[in-house]
Amino acid sequence: MFISVVLNKFVSILRTNKSSIPNFKNTNLNHKLNTMQHKDSNSSLITYKEPGQFEETRFEKIHNVIVNSSEIGSKAVAREIADLILKKQEKNKKCILGLATGSSPIKVYAELIRLHKEEGLSFHNVITFNLDEYYPMEKENVESYHYFMHDHLFKHIDIDPKNIHIPDGMVAPENLDQFCIEYDAAILAAGGLDFQLLGIGRTGHIGFNEPGSHANSGTRSITLAHITRVDAASSFLGINNVPRRAITMGIGTIKKAKRIVLLAWGENKASVVQETIEGEISSQVPATYLQEHSNTTFILDNEAASQLTRIKTPWLVSSCVWTEVLKSSAIVWLCERVNKPVLKLNDKDYNDFGMSGLLAEEGVAYDLNIKMFNKLQRTITGWPGGKPNADDSNRPERALPAKKRVLIFSPHPDDDVISMGGTFDRLVEQGHEVYVAYQTSGNIAVSDEEASRYAEVAVSIFPEANPDLKGVVQALQTKKIDRQTELLIRKIKGQIRRKESLGATRFFGLPDEQVHFLDMPFYETGTVKKNSLAEQDITIITDLITAIKPHQIYAAGDLADPHGTHKVCLDAIFAAIERLKIESFMKYCWVWLYRGAWHEWEPQEIEMAVPMSEDQVLRKRKAIFYHQSQKDNVMFQGEDSREFWVRVEERTKKTADKYNALGLAEYTAIEAFKRYYF
Numbered sequence: 001m002f003i004s005v006v007l008n009k010f011v012s013i014l015r016t017n018k019s020s021i022p023n024f025k026n027t028n029l030n031h032k033l034n035t036m037q038h039k040d041s042n043s044s045l046i047t048y049k050e051p052g053q054f055e056e057t058r059f060e061k062i063h064n065v066i067v068n069s070s071e072i073g074s075k076a077v078a079r080e081i082a083d084l085i086l087k088k089q090e091k092n093k094k095c096i097l098g099l100a101t102g103s104s105p106i107k108v109y110a111e112l113i114r115l116h117k118e119e120g121l122s123f124h125n126v127i128t129f130n131l132d133e134y135y136p137m138e139k140e141n142v143e144s145y146h147y148f149m150h151d152h153l154f155k156h157i158d159i160d161p162k163n164i165h166i167p168d169g170m171v172a173p174e175n176l177d178q179f180c181i182e183y184d185a186a187i188l189a190a191g192g193l194d195f196q197l198l199g200i201g202r203t204g205h206i207g208f209n210e211p212g213s214h215a216n217s218g219t220r221s222i223t224l225a226h227i228t229r230v231d232a233a234s235s236f237l238g239i240n241n242v243p244r245r246a247i248t249m250g251i252g253t254i255k256k257a258k259r260i261v262l263l264a265w266g267e268n269k270a271s272v273v274q275e276t277i278e279g280e281i282s283s284q285v286p287a288t289y290l291q292e293h294s295n296t297t298f299i300l301d302n303e304a305a306s307q308l309t310r311i312k313t314p315w316l317v318s319s320c321v322w323t324e325v326l327k328s329s330a331i332v333w334l335c336e337r338v339n340k341p342v343l344k345l346n347d348k349d350y351n352d353f354g355m356s357g358l359l360a361e362e363g364v365a366y367d368l369n370i371k372m373f374n375k376l377q378r379t380i381t382g383w384p385g386g387k388p389n390a391d392d393s394n395r396p397e398r399a400l401p402a403k404k405r406v407l408i409f410s411p412h413p414d415d416d417v418i419s420m421g422g423t424f425d426r427l428v429e430q431g432h433e434v435y436v437a438y439q440t441s442g443n444i445a446v447s448d449e450e451a452s453r454y455a456e457v458a459v460s461i462f463p464e465a466n467p468d469l470k471g472v473v474q475a476l477q478t479k480k481i482d483r484q485t486e487l488l489i490r491k492i493k494g495q496i497r498r499k500e501s502l503g504a505t506r507f508f509g510l511p512d513e514q515v516h517f518l519d520m521p522f523y524e525t526g527t528v529k530k531n532s533l534a535e536q537d538i539t540i541i542t543d544l545i546t547a548i549k550p551h552q553i554y555a556a557g558d559l560a561d562p563h564g565t566h567k568v569c570l571d572a573i574f575a576a577i578e579r580l581k582i583e584s585f586m587k588y589c590w591v592w593l594y595r596g597a598w599h600e601w602e603p604q605e606i607e608m609a610v611p612m613s614e615d616q617v618l619r620k621r622k623a624i625f626y627h628q629s630q631k632d633n634v635m636f637q638g639e640d641s642r643e644f645w646v647r648v649e650e651r652t653k654k655t656a657d658k659y660n661a662l663g664l665a666e667y668t669a670i671e672a673f674k675r676y677y678f
């Protein structure tokens with residue numbers, strides 16, 4: 001049957017015609033408030049309440065639904081679109097869809113394709129208008145939105161090509177204004193947008209309506225904000241290749257849609273989502289204009305929703321059940337808010353900031369403070385592998401076995417030293433049997449110039465040794481690269497990164513046999529776009545864990561980017577652990593998550609804090625320096641233009657400063673870990 005009962009339920013959840021807001025109790029989209037439950041146990045199952053109408057949503061001005069994963073949210077949205085198409089088909093009408101590109105809608109399109117192929121959903125009555133296109137941009141360019149839409153949707157479904165509209169990135173400059181006027185007119189002539197799908201940029205853009213856009217703007221050309229270009233830089237292999245301009249539907253055009261659904265996944269979107277839902281309407285955050293649209297829903301995963309007041313500081317919006325995690329979050333937050341260390345908080349501080357309930361449960365501030373202080377204090381250890389011959393009842397790691405087998409997984413060939421170099425160094429120094437596994441080759445992050453230089457050195461020393469290497473030098477100079485040469489270039493780049501990693505691991509005193517290069521296949525596409533995680537990737541991880549039987553696993557738990565390599569690498573580890581957890585050796589295996597290159601755990605999340613002396617900070621810096629191809633103008637710089645060692649030193653110092661501000665000892669730097677329980 002085309003419409004399964006379960007999916008029907010999803011649709012009803014997301015259908016938000018205001019007159020028929022469904023009862024969200026007992027649905028599969030239950031918002032999982034990990035840290036709190038509301039007093040009324042029934043209401044903890046409610047995913048949606050009218051913005052501003054109830055205590056929890058009183059700061060919110062846009063209807064939003066929080067889902068446990070982007071897969072669940074995407075399927076529900078695809079279902080809503082499919083139902084709309086079917087409803088229109090029944091009435092013999094066209095269905096006018098406004099579509100978006102980017103990483104956010106990819107799984108919605110995948111589900112629509114599945115519905116077409118497996119459940120017979122036809123798109124014969126569908127007319128689409130895409131939000132935007134880079135300018136100038138050729139249709140054939142793999143970075144064009146034209147290419148994206150065909151690749152991710154159109155070529156897989158039965159839509160009539162005549163019904164597809166995407167702004168033309170090659171329209172002549174003198175015809176651009178007229179083109180934009182006609183684009184809006186075509187939408188109007190088709191009957192207006194029945195449904196508009198949106199993502200949101202970190203600038204708060206919808207479409208490419210960057211800050212400064214007017215509420216009534218129509219389709220037009222626009223200059224892209226710097227942050228938007230930074231975010232696109234990795235796809236274009238460097239910011240200099242990202243177009244500076246685009247054509248975008250206007251805010252006015254978007255707002256005329258009868259129904260709008262905006263998708264936001266991942267922590268990177270959390271702050272702009274919060275500003276958009278809770279802030280004042282402002283041209284500086286153009287998505288806030290959606291507050292004025294009466295049939296808009298934001299679909300958020302837990303990470304994207306994490307800065308909403310009701311999630312981040314629920315004690316400020318309603319009474320809550322004080323779990324241990326919530327208590328820690330609240331007390332750390334309170335210290336920052338009143339600028340006091342834990343032991344100096346008093347009853348008034350708790351009462352003034354919505355925590356009287358907590359105080360009532362726990363007695364007086366003094367008791368609460370001591371408990372929290374001890375909890376934080378006990379996370380600190382200079383013995384990440386456990387302190388031998390010591391009472392370990394209040395330590396983050398077990399004393400026994402005194403010499404542990406430790407397996408450090410590093411998604412790219414430098415994440416280990418960047419994110420946990422000090423701890424890595426200590427584990428080796430304290431005599432543990434440390435293994436490191438580089439999950440991907442990291443080859444695409446090495447520049448052509450770097451590869452060419454190594455090839456040239458090899459050729460100049462051994463002119464006749466490898467004719468292919470000469471070909472590489474020539475190909476890179478002339479930019480004429482055939483498939484075989486391209487593979488060789490990738491190999492050179494991969495080898496450069498391997499040797500850099502070995503430089504760092506040897507510096508820490510690790511024998512080469514304990515270093516594994518896994519070259520996980522999902523990564524080896526040669527482009528920024530990676531394959532999905534496959535069985536062979538998981539098997540590689542499973543085999544290695546089985547061979548080493550580690551007492552400790554360290555993994556990069558960086559969840560900021562739900563589509564990034566770090567997330568895929570972590571998923572592979574979790575999948576392997578899931579398979580292996582019944583094995584007896586896994587009973588003794590503890591998994592510690594470091595946070596990857598970009599973010600750090602907050603004090604309330606940290607379960608092991610490893611302090612570093614100034615000397616150790618310098619040793620870590622030196623280990624990072626071995627990764628020369630990732631110094632100076634690196635290919636995938638991200639939003640921060642400083643070198644990795646500078647960023648990471650600032651980050652570890654910040655954690656140390658936060659501990660100090662909470663009233664704990666003053667350290668130069670701290671590396672932080674959170675345990676993963678399976």
Ligand code: F6R
Binds near residue numbers: 101102201205207
């Ligand atoms: C794409 C578009 C943009 C994106 C936004 C988020 O057509 O108009 O507004 O939706 O930049 O991009 P992702 O989804 O890649 O995070």
